Amino acid sequence: MPEKPAARGTRIAHVGLAVRALDEILPFYRDVLGMPETPLDDADGARIAGLVAGESLVELLEPADESSPIGKFLAKRGPGIHHICFAVDDLDGTLARCRAAGIRLIDERPRIGAEGKRIAFLHPSATAGVLVELSEY
Numbered sequence: 136m137p138e139k140p141a142a143r144g145t146r147i148a149h150v151g152l153a154v155r156a157l158d159e160i161l162p163f164y165r166d167v168l169g170m171p172e173t174p175l176d177d178a179d180g181a182r183i184a185g186l187v188a189g190e191s192l193v194e195l196l197e198p199a200d201e202s203s204p205i206g207k208f209l210a211k212r213g214p215g216i217h218h219i220c221f222a223v224d225d226l227d228g229t230l231a232r233c234r235a236a237g238i239r240l241i242d243e244r245p246r247i248g249a250e251g252k253r254i255a256f257l258h259p260s261a262t263a264g265v266l267v268e269l270s271e272y
């Protein structure tokens with residue numbers, strides 16, 4: 136039986152920022168703040184750029200179209216902080232605890248996110264107005 140990895144504890148995996156155009160703001164984070172860029176897959180109707188912030192990332196999200204989650208967010212609220220992603224040791228177990236606690240899930244089943252890991256979103260109505268994304272480590 137393979138050893139279960141030691142629990143590492145929940146950590147901030149990334150903060151997602153909704154932006155109108157990556158090219159407008161990427162130079163600030165990369166060149167002015169000196170944050171190294173890391174490749175992320177486009178996903179969920181968004182062009183995504185990653186910047187390294189210690190153990191976490193800043194995830195810049197530019198909408199590919201207006202009907203995408205980021206497009207709708209920008210139309211209603213303009214650019215700004217969009218979500219926070221926590222990496223958890225046991226994604227399925229955490230989702231089961233969310234269900235048991237009556238936390239409304241956006242993703243009943245995890246899907247693959249921009250970092251190529253399984254992720255799932257919780258509804259902001261259940262988390263005091265913050266869009267929370269959960270990711271496996």
Ligand SMILES: CC[C@@H](C(=O)O)C(=O)SCCNC(=O)CCNC(=O)[C@H](O)C(C)(C)COP(=O)(O)OP(=O)(O)OC[C@H]1O[C@@H](n2cnc3c(N)ncnc32)[C@H](O)[C@@H]1OP(=O)(O)O
Nearest residue numbers: 151178179204205207217241248249250256259264265266
């Ligand atoms: C998969 C890639 C992944 C990664 O790998 O990291 C990403 O991060 S991709 C990021 C984009 N994808 C998502 O955000 C997916 C999850 N989001 C959704 O399913 C929807 O955006 C939503 C959160 C369910 C909102 O849906 P929408 O159709 O826009 O509905 P409303 O505008 O009516 O909003 C309902 C309700 O929720 C509030 N809201 C909406 N967005 C946010 C937000 N980012 N943060 C906090 N609150 C948000 C909105 O204000 C409404 O509240 P009330 O007005 O009180 O009803």
Ligand SMILES: [Co+2]
Nearest residue numbers: 151194220268
């Ligand atoms: Co994200």
